[in-house]
Amino acid sequence: xxxxxxxxxxxxxxxxxxxxxxxxxxxxxxxxxxxxxxxxxxxxxxxxxxxxxxxxxxxxxxxxxxxxxxxxxxxxxxxxxxxxxxxxxxxxxxxxxxxxxxxxxxxxxxxxxxxxxxxxxxxxxxxxxxxxxxxxxxxxxxxxxxxxxxxxxxxxxxxxxxxxxxxxxxxxxxxxxxxxxxxxxxxxxxxxxxxxxxxxxxxxxxxxxxxxxxxxxxxxxxxxxxxxxxxxxxxxxxxxxxxxxxxxxxxxxxxxxxxxxxxxxxxxxxxxxxxxxxxxxxxxxxxxxxxxxxxxxxxxxxxxxxxxxxxxxxxxx
Amino acid sequence: xxxxxxxxxxxxxxxxxxxxxxxxxxxxxxxxxxxxxxxxxxxxxxxxxxxxxxxxxxxxxxxxxxxxxxxxxxxxxxxxxxxxxxxxxxxxxxxxxxxxxxxxxxxxxxxxxxxxxxxxxxxxxxxxxxxxxxxxxxxxxxxxxxxxxxxxxxxxxxxxxxxxxxxxxxxxxxxxxxxxxxxxxxxxxxxxxxxxxxxxxxxxxxxxxxxxxxxxxxxxxxxxxxxxxxxxxxxxxxxxxxxxxxxxxxxxxxxxxxxxxxxxxxxxxxxxxxxxxxxxxxxxxxxxxxxxxxxxxxxxxxxxxxxxxxxxxxxxxxxxxxxxxxxxxxxxxxxxxxxxxxxxxxxxxxxxxxxxxxxxxxxxxxx
Numbered sequence: 001x002x003x004x005x006x007x008x009x010x011x012x013x014x015x016x017x018x019x020x021x022x023x024x025x026x027x028x029x030x031x032x033x034x035x036x037x038x039x040x041x042x043x044x045x046x047x048x049x050x051x052x053x054x055x056x057x058x059x060x061x062x063x064x065x066x067x068x069x070x071x072x073x074x075x076x077x078x079x080x081x082x083x084x085x086x087x088x089x090x091x092x093x094x095x096x097x098x099x100x101x102x103x104x105x106x107x108x109x110x111x112x113x114x115x116x117x118x119x120x121x122x123x124x125x126x127x128x129x130x131x132x133x134x135x136x137x138x139x140x141x142x143x144x145x146x147x148x149x150x151x152x153x154x155x156x157x158x159x160x161x162x163x164x165x166x167x168x169x170x171x172x173x174x175x176x177x178x179x180x181x182x183x184x185x186x187x188x189x190x191x192x193x194x195x196x197x198x199x200x201x202x203x204x205x206x207x208x209x210x211x212x213x214x215x216x217x218x219x220x221x222x223x224x225x226x227x228x229x230x231x232x233x234x235x236x237x238x239x240x241x242x243x244x245x246x247x248x249x250x251x252x253x254x255x256x257x258x259x260x261x262x263x264x265x266x267x268x269x270x271x272x273x274x275x276x277x278x279x280x281x282x283x284x285x286x287x288x289x290x291x292x293x294x295x296x297x298x299x300x301x302x303x304x305x306x307x308x309x310x311x312x313x314x315x316x317x
Numbered sequence: 318x319x320x321x322x323x324x325x326x327x328x329x330x331x332x333x334x335x336x337x338x339x340x341x342x343x344x345x346x347x348x349x350x351x352x353x354x355x356x357x358x359x360x361x362x363x364x365x366x367x368x369x370x371x372x373x374x375x376x377x378x379x380x381x382x383x384x385x386x387x388x389x390x391x392x393x394x395x396x397x398x399x400x401x402x403x404x405x406x407x408x409x410x411x412x413x414x415x416x417x418x419x420x421x422x423x424x425x426x427x428x429x430x431x432x433x434x435x436x437x438x439x440x441x442x443x444x445x446x447x448x449x450x451x452x453x454x455x456x457x458x459x460x461x462x463x464x465x466x467x468x469x470x471x472x473x474x475x476x477x478x479x480x481x482x483x484x485x486x487x488x489x490x491x492x493x494x495x496x497x498x499x500x501x502x503x504x505x506x507x508x509x510x511x512x513x514x515x516x517x518x519x520x521x522x523x524x525x526x527x528x529x530x531x532x533x534x535x536x537x538x539x540x541x542x543x544x545x546x547x548x549x550x551x552x553x554x555x556x557x558x559x560x561x562x563x564x565x566x567x568x569x570x571x572x573x574x575x576x577x578x579x580x581x582x583x584x585x586x587x588x589x590x591x592x593x594x595x596x597x598x599x600x601x602x603x604x605x606x607x608x609x610x611x612x613x614x615x616x617x618x619x620x621x622x623x624x625x626x627x628x629x630x631x632x633x634x635x636x637x638x639x640x641x642x643x644x645x646x647x648x649x650x651x652x653x654x655x656x657x658x659x660x661x662x663x664x665x666x667x668x669x670x671x672x673x674x675x676x677x678x679x680x681x682x683x684x
Contacts (some may be wrong), residue, residue, distance in 0.1 A: 006680045007329070010337075021572050021573055021574075023575065024572050024573050024574045026571075026573035026574075027577070027578075028485075028489050028573075028574070030481060031481045031482070031484045031485035031489055031491065032485050032494070033479045033482030034477070034479075034480075034485060034500045035481075035482045035486065035490070035494065035495070036483045036487040036494075036498075037478055037482075038460065038478065038482055038498060038502060038505070038544060038548070039497065039498065039501055039506075041541065041544070041549075042501050042504065042505055044516070044520065045508070045512070045513075045516040045541065048519040048520050048523060049512070049515060049516060049519055051523070052515075052519040052521070052522065052523070060513065067675070094403070095403050095406055095407055097401070097403075097405050098399060098403025098404065099403050099407050102400045102401065102404040103351050103404075106397065106400050106401065109403075115404070118408070118411065119407060119411075121411060122407075122410070122411050124598065124664055124665070124668055125602075125661065125664070126602020126604070126605040126630060126657075126660055126661070126664060127602065127603075127604060127605075128602065128630040128633045128634055128657070128660070129414065129418060129602070129633070129657045129660060129661060130414065131604075131633075131637070132633055132637050132653055132654065132657050133413070133414045133417055133418070133598055135637065135653075136417070136421075136567055136637070137413065138338070138413075138415045144567065149335055151524060177337060179410040179414075182407060182410075186407075210389055210390060210392070210393035211393055211396075211397070212393040212396040212397070213389065213393070215396075218517040219455070233507075236507050239509070240507075240509025240510065240511065242509070242510060242511045242604070242605035243604045243630075243634065244606055246363070246634075247634065247637060247638060259507075267509060267511045270511050270515065270605075270609065271511060271604075271605050271608055274515075274518070274608070274609045275609065275613070276610065278527075278528070282522075282527070285515075286515050286518075286519060287409045289511065289512050291510060292509055292511070293508065293509065293512045296505065296507055296508070296509050296512075297508075299502070300503075300506075300507035301504075302619070304503055311559075315641065
């Protein structure tokens, strides 16, 4: 931390007192105020959302969308949100770990940093562009794959046919989300892989381990908390991501099948319905937003908790 | 990281080894085989060629290694090929996104597109344009202007708050308040963008009546997303300012606030500026919060404090999902792609500027 006390001079007879300068006072107060303002903003986010959401809970259940109260309205959305995020994680996690290992341990040293930038480039592309790409390019491309899944693995509930002819399904939305969270997981995994103590790696290699055995025994155990927190942060992003799902998915009622049109996520429902909503519907959507906020908050807190635990037990020092 | 393996002298402790050129050889052979099988199996296509080649390569390379070199080497080679494949796969969406934006976006990207709005452009115009009876009209000037105004306002709100907070955290912050600010900035980083939009919408609904939509509400929503990014990056930059500089200033009798303003912040300014630019690049493409706060319009609106205001991401969204003419949507799709291209150009330009700032204005270390 910073040393802010002026260096001690020769001990005077009377202890010197720092001159109270108005400039100092004003500056430190305004800095503090800005900090407090952030807390106020966050409290405001919670307060206004709760305030606007409240009518949903006090209203007659029959007036809510669907006619059976808020919870029967929101659970299919929560299901859709989780389903899309899980598909994204299943697709993105192995890829991201592979890429991170490639950049940290496989790629030629000279290229590694440049390749890292290339993957970071994915993170710079706005989500609406991914949405546009997903609906106009990806959906037609992957549609045959979903048809194949529905035809051959249709006995599994999530692949029940008939597959959507447009390809605008939960699976496609999940794949787009996977592309979007790929750079997040990759960046964090790459960082922790690069932090593996070189001595551990060299020790493993000196004992005759192949490169994969070295990675399995030295790099992965060291990086495990980082990997988990990267996955959790990716999950947090996938849960809250709006545009990719709102644009790609052809939304509808609840269905187990991931290869047909149907289902929706909280974020997509808000984006699609909020602009034209009025009255109680607005309150219902804000309440749904509150649920989303709570879910992502829990996921992100868990991720941070793992990271903070890591710094205590890493043994890297 | 490669382990130099010299061909060992034959002894009982050494395993057989394949020659080093085996991998390249197998790669070429499986590419050829992939092309052959792909051509025989329902016509040659790039996708089936790539998939088959990789599959043949992975199997042949692994099996060959397993037979000659033993299980451990084979697993190593299998993982190596999988890792390379993963990286190759990640390049597919990146290249495909950039390619499709360039390919589709350049069709309508012109000075006209950048300098005209959508006012009085209807589906009828689009139909005529598609039939060739009338010129293609309608652009994104109003959206570019809106994005510029909203982002500028958001920057005006976020940078002072973010910078002062990071100064507080680095220079003054002690105890409970600083810890809770750090914690809640972390929490704020994880707010989904749509929730930030809902917050601004709810705030303006309470203050100015239900259904209030204007550019300023959008700017407030974006600020919620931007502040934590600014705080994080500035905090990091301020922390790496050497303490010697502060102590030297104090030793000369400079008050603390002047030390911060004249010594600490100028030293870190390049990092702070590039962090702010990156934060702008991040929020400039945010769509969801603007849809629920700033709304849509087809006309130019220069006043962010009243009336709905279009932004570039919202423009892409509305043109792609709600084409002007349902029967001939292609002109609308073209506009969406052209606007996407504009947006990506802006984001890339901002990223480039951030890099340049970081490099050009970096403090001279004098060592």
